[in-house]
Amino acid sequence: xxxKLWLAVGAGILLxxxxxxxxxxxxxxxxxxxxxxxxxxxxxxxxxxxxxxKLGRDILSRILHGGRISxxxxxxxxxxxxxxxxxxxxxxxxxGGWIDQLAMRLVDILLAFPxxxxxxxxxxxxxxxxxxxxxxxxxxxxxxxxxxxxxxILALREREFIQAARALGCPPWRIILRHLLPNLLPPxxxxxxxxxxxxxxAEGSLSFLGLGVEPPTPSWGSMLNDxxxxxxxxxxxxxxxxxxxxxxxLALNLVGDALQERLDTRSR
Amino acid sequence: xxxxxRYFIQRLxxxxxxxxxxxxxxxxxxxxxxxxxxxxxxGETATSADKQELRRNLGLDQPxxxxxxxxxxxxxxxxxxxxxYEQASVGAIIGARLPATLQLALCAMIAALLIxxxxxxxxxxxxxxxxxxxxxxxxxLGLSLPNFxxxxxxxxxxxxxxxxxxxxxxxxxxxxxxxxxxxGLGMAAxxxxxxxxxxxxxxxxxxxxxxxxxxxxxxxxxxxxxxxxALISVVTIMSLQFGAVLxxxxxxxxxxxxPGIGRLTVQAIQxxxxxxxxxxVLVIAVSYVxxxxxxxxVYKLVDPRVSYE
Numbered sequence: 001x002x003x004k005l006w007l008a009v010g011a012g013i014l015l016x017x018x019x020x021x022x023x024x025x026x027x028x029x030x031x032x033x034x035x036x037x038x039x040x041x042x043x044x045x046x047x048x049x050x051x052x053x054k055l056g057r058d059i060l061s062r063i064l065h066g067g068r069i070s071x072x073x074x075x076x077x078x079x080x081x082x083x084x085x086x087x088x089x090x091x092x093x094x095x096g097g098w099i100d101q102l103a104m105r106l107v108d109i110l111l112a113f114p115x116x117x118x119x120x121x122x123x124x125x126x127x128x129x130x131x132x133x134x135x136x137x138x139x140x141x142x143x144x145x146x147x148x149x150x151x152x153i154l155a156l157r158e159r160e161f162i163q164a165a166r167a168l169g170c171p172p173w174r175i176i177l178r179h180l181l182p183n184l185l186p187p188x189x190x191x192x193x194x195x196x197x198x199x200x201x202a203e204g205s206l207s208f209l210g211l212g213v214e215p216p217t218p219s220w221g222s223m224l225n226d227x228x229x230x231x232x233x234x235x236x237x238x239x240x241x242x243x244x245x246x247x248x249x250l251a252l253n254l255v256g257d258a259l260q261e262r263l264d265t266r267s268r
Numbered sequence: 269x270x271x272x273x274r275y276f277i278q279r280l281x282x283x284x285x286x287x288x289x290x291x292x293x294x295x296x297x298x299x300x301x302x303x304x305x306x307x308x309x310x311g312e313t314a315t316s317a318d319k320q321e322l323r324r325n326l327g328l329d330q331p332x333x334x335x336x337x338x339x340x341x342x343x344x345x346x347x348x349x350x351x352x353y354e355q356a357s358v359g360a361i362i363g364a365r366l367p368a369t370l371q372l373a374l375c376a377m378i379a380a381l382l383i384x385x386x387x388x389x390x391x392x393x394x395x396x397x398x399x400x401x402x403x404x405x406x407x408x409l410g411l412s413l414p415n416f417x418x419x420x421x422x423x424x425x426x427x428x429x430x431x432x433x434x435x436x437x438x439x440x441x442x443x444x445x446x447x448x449x450x451x452g453l454g455m456a457a458x459x460x461x462x463x464x465x466x467x468x469x470x471x472x473x474x475x476x477x478x479x480x481x482x483x484x485x486x487x488x489x490x491x492x493x494x495x496x497x498a499l500i501s502v503v504t505i506m507s508l509q510f511g512a513v514l515x516x517x518x519x520x521x522x523x524x525x526x527p528g529i530g531r532l533t534v535q536a537i538q539x540x541x542x543x544x545x546x547x548x549v550l551v552i553a554v555s556y557v558x559x560x561x562x563x564x565x566v567y568k569l570v571d572p573r574v575s576y577e
Binding site: 105106108109110112113114115116117118120121122124125126127197201204205208209210211221224225227228231232235238239241242243245246249250253254257 | 282285286287289290292293294297298300301302408409411412413414416417420421423424428510511512514515516518519522523533534537538542545549552553556557
């Protein structure tokens with residue numbers, strides 16, 4: 001595959017999505033919550049380019065605002081998971097011993113719950129809400145970063161430049177921050193790109209099950225769930241939010257793949 | 269002690285704390301409910317006598333340590349508690365739904381294999397050509413399609429527009445096609461990538477070169493040497509993906525009204541039947557852990573080079 005082309009395509013789609021989500025209040029033709037019951041379930045028109053939902057709300061405006069939620073959940077989840085994974089993984093890999101054993105057993109326990117099952121279970125008991133979704137996704141999300149960081153540090157800590165730093169009396173925190181972390185950036189960047197895609201899909205799944213963002217706040221997953229009842233009469237209610245999720249995830253996967261090919265020396 | 273036995277014991281020792289940890293996490297779940305769990309389950313209108321009875325039935329009136337001990341003891345005897353709304357034990361309800369989920373999971377895995385094998389072989393044989401690029405693009409697309417969108421899309425096309433397949437429910441083979449495809453496509457995408465990479469790696473190994481040098485037909489080289497050796501990575505991925513299939517069943521079964529454990533979990537969440545939610549989560553997690561455990565053992569038997577370290 002033409003690496004540069006796919007990177008450009010993925011980055012281009014992402015840029016459009018991010019800009020449209022950021023400036024959604026300025027560019028959307030209608031307020032995402034404005035109802036017009038006389039215009040319910042209409043198809044395409046000049047006023048509503050993607051039609052309206054069961055309450056006559058403009059779908060285009062809701063999709064653009066829904067993108068803000070997806071990006072917010074995705075970026076918050078990745079940032080928090082990365083921070084936790086980095087701390088746990090660094091300590092586990094560098095210190096070894098009981099800290100490593102404890103951390104890795106905890107990771108094993110959390111990974112005993114497949115996919116987003118634990119996130120679903122936690123949001124089910126905590127109740128829906130943006131903060132609960134982020135917490136639930138971080139609960140599992142940090143484990144992959146911790147494993148990655150630990151593995152990389154285990155491989156790096158025996159390298160000569162680390163041994164030299166240790167021999168010169170460099171304290172462990174300085175070795176981790178100044179010597180190990182810069183070497184971890186490429187794999188973490190790749191992992192974060194795929195992690196962002198996974199978090200966006202997970203948020204969509206939770207919202208689809210009614211466990212995500214509370215209505216009437218627009219979210220791609222909840223829009224899809226709302227549209228399910230009208231598959232026969234208004235299939236556009238499910239088509240466009242789904243397309244938005246797919247394009248975002250596809251763009252992130254394209255960028256992730258391209259980054260992997262460029263930065264990950266092991267995949268060459 | 270022979271290496272297989274030692275490997276089995278090592279894996280078993282690792283499995284026990286993981287299972288205990290997973291059980292503990294599921295136990296904690298019910299105690300995370302904000303406020304009074306009994307009030308959340310029964311609603312504000314319930315009488316104090318009803319609340320007291322439920323609290324006693326769930327054992328929530330006991331000290332935490334006693335509750336935990338009872339939970340572990342009950343689990344070891346197969347007692348997962350009673351559902352709040354259905355007059356049956358959680359174990360019996362799950363047991364009745366489990367075959368439907370296993371049937372769907374198995375069909376999804378078969379669908380994934382049927383899609384990914386020809387694609388990966390075509391891609392590897394035609395490396396760098398348009399067929400290879402098309403297969404890679406398909407796998408990327410498959411990875412990007414969330415099942416909560418793919419399901420309704422397939423439903424619109426094959427059930428509503430073309431009328432070829434039933435919309436939902438469990439019945440004959442026709443009912444299985446769309447849910448199995450929805451659940452299996454993501455796995456097919458991953459398998460295509462892994463198998464292609466594995467085939468490309470294996471086809472340059474010395475033993476494949478030797479097979480060619482001794483004059484074996486190309487078909488035999490592929491079937492007997494390249495594909496067979498590349499299959500080891502497929503076994504691992506299939507076992508890891510079994511978890512994704514179980515988790516994905518929550519959404520797929522909800523979309524297609526498939527009467528399995530996934531839909532049961534979602535229904536239990538919606539009705540706040542927390543003992544049932546706990547039971548479903550526990551059964552899914554334990555099955556996943558056990559499948560991984562047995563895959564590790566099979567893996568060791570298939571490839572004796574595998575070691576615990």
